[in-house]
Each structure stands twice: as C-alpha cells, then as structure tokens.
Amino acid sequence: MLSLIKREPSYGWGLFNLRNEVDRMFRDFYDDSEAKESFWMPSVDITEDGDKLTLSAELPGVKKEDVKISLNNGILTIEGEKKQAKEEKAENSYRSERYYGKFTRSFNLTSEIDADKIKADYDSGILKITLPKSEKVKPRQITIN
Amino acid sequence: MYADCKICLPAAEIRENENAYTVLVELPGSTRDDIKIWQEDSMLTISGEKKAQAGNRVLNERVFGKFQRAFRLPENVDREKIEANYADGVVTVEIPKLEKAKPKDIKIN
Numbered sequence: 001m002l003s004l005i006k007r008e009p010s011y012g013w014g015l016f017n018l019r020n021e022v023d024r025m026f027r028d029f030y031d032d033s034e035a036k037e038s039f040w041m042p043s044v045d046i047t048e049d050g051d052k053l054t055l056s057a058e059l060p061g062v063k064k065e066d067v068k069i070s071l072n073n074g075i076l077t078i079e080g081e082k083k084q085a086k087e088e089k090a091e092n093s094y095r096s097e098r099y100y101g102k103f104t105r106s107f108n109l110t111s112e113i114d115a116d117k118i119k120a121d122y123d124s125g126i127l128k129i130t131l132p133k134s135e136k137v138k139p140r141q142i143t144i145n
Numbered sequence: 146m147y148a149d150c151k152i153c154l155p156a157a158e159i160r161e162n163e164n165a166y167t168v169l170v171e172l173p174g175s176t177r178d179d180i181k182i183w184q185e186d187s188m189l190t191i192s193g194e195k196k197a198q199a200g201n202r203v204l205n206e207r208v209f210g211k212f213q214r215a216f217r218l219p220e221n222v223d224r225e226k227i228e229a230n231y232a233d234g235v236v237t238v239e240i241p242k243l244e245k246a247k248p249k250d251i252k253i254n
Contacts, residue, residue, distance in 0.1 A: 045207045047200030058207055060171035060234035088160065097156035098171060125173030125234015
C-alpha cells in the first residue's frame with residue numbers, strides 16, 4: 001500500500017478523532033509513566049422521544065461480552081475494552097487510525113428512568129440502550145374536568 | 146439534526162503478515178448492503194453510506210453520511226483472491242500475497 005506510515009500509536013486521524021486526540025494530549029501531559037494504558041472514548045448519540053431515551057454508542061470491533069452497562073443514581077455508565085489478539089499485535093501494522101484498549105463513558109440522565117425496563121442490544125458495532133422514562137415523568141395529557 | 150459529512154473517512158488499519166495484507170475499516174451501524182468494496186487495477190475502494198435514524202437528538206457525536214476509503218494495492222498481491230468480511234462493525238479485507246512474494250527458506254544443496 002502506498003504512502004504507508006509506520007504505526008505510531010499516538011498519531012491520530014484528523015478532526016474525526018479530535019476529541020480523542022485532545023484527551024490523549026492532556027492524559028499524556030499529566031501522566032508520564034512508562035506503561036500508559038491505551039484509552040479511548042466511543043462516539044455516542046442520545047435521542048429522546050416522548051416516553052424514552054435511546055442511547056447508541058459506536059463500538060466497532062468490540063465483542064459483546066467485553067461491554068458492561070450500569071445505572072447508578074441516575075448515572076448511566078458504559079465501559080469495556082477493545083481487545084487486540086496476540087497474533088494481531090505480532091503482525092506489522094502499517095497504519096492505524098483505530099483505537100484499542102479500554103473505554104468508559106458516563107451520562108447523567110436528566111429524566112427519571114425506569115431502571116427495570118432498560119434494554120440493551122449490540123449489533124454491527126452499535127450498542128443500543130433503550131431507557132424508558134418512569135411513569136411519573138412521562139408526558140401526559142390532562143383532561144379538563 | 147445530526148452531524149453530517151460530505152465524505153466521511155472512517156478509521157482504517159492496515160496489517161501485514163507473511164501471507165497477506167489485511168485492511169480493516171470501522172463502519173459501526175452499517176449493514177452489508179450499505180458497504181461496497183471494489184478493486185480496479187491497483188486501487189481497492191471501500192465506500193457506502195451511513196444512514197442516520199430520525200429522532201430528537203439530545204447528544205450527537207456520531208457522524209453520518211457517505212464514506213469512502215481507497216488504498217493502493219502493492220504489486221505482490223493476488224488481486225483475484227481478495228476476500229472481505231463484516232463483523233462487529235468492522236470490515237476486514239484480506240489481500241493474499243502472491244506465492245512468489247511469500248518468504249521462503251532456501252536449502253543449501
């Protein structure tokens with residue numbers, strides 16, 4: 001492949017990963033320990049419609065069993081790890097714009113969520129979490145007596 | 146509304162071992178039908194469209210729209226035997242090297 005650039009793990013890919021790069025800069029600046037653990041942040045969308053919130057996180061290359069979701073005091077946390085197989089590590093990697101390692105994201109859910117009815121599924125690299133609002137915060141029509 | 150790009154450049158990775166090159170491109174949320182991979186002369190191109198789902202976005206970091214990545218194939222590969230696969234949001238294209246390009250042990254006669 002032409003214009004091959006030898007893999008440089010701290011070399012990012014332009015604006016698309018600007019946030020990751022800025023995070024990395026700060027982390028590298030404050031943490032000068034030799035064994036830096038690679039760490040990345042997946043992109044997330046949250047949509048809201050009447051009675052639920054839907055979160056979708058891009059986790060390409062992450063295995064389902066490596067993702068953990070928790071809800072604690074209105075804070076939703078998704079965490080996990082994108083693992084690289086040993087034999088893959090041994091191969092020459094010419095160019096990598098991909099991130100490996102651990103990730104974690106937390107969200108303060110402003111709406112009250114019915115924790116028992118949260119559903120999550122993982123398909124084609126997208127983690128989708130459906131967060132139904134609890135009955136008391138659902139919009140409702142009030143009829144005039 | 147959502148973030149949109151004219152042509153997105155999804156993150157890619159190129160690996161090499163004794164037998165093949167592997168190109169990996171991250172396309173989370175695509176379906177196989179959304180992704181087009183073709184080889185023409187020495188160019189390998191992966192393109193398609195990442196479609197956004199409607200909804201009132203309260204947080205938007207994901208980017209949607211058309212994407213394309215192109216790679217120039219080296220001389221030493223078998224263009225007829227390129228294979229592609231899609232799993233967990235990652236397209237993997239295996240590009241085998243030509244037999245003559247693989248490393249060989251040479252015996253002393």
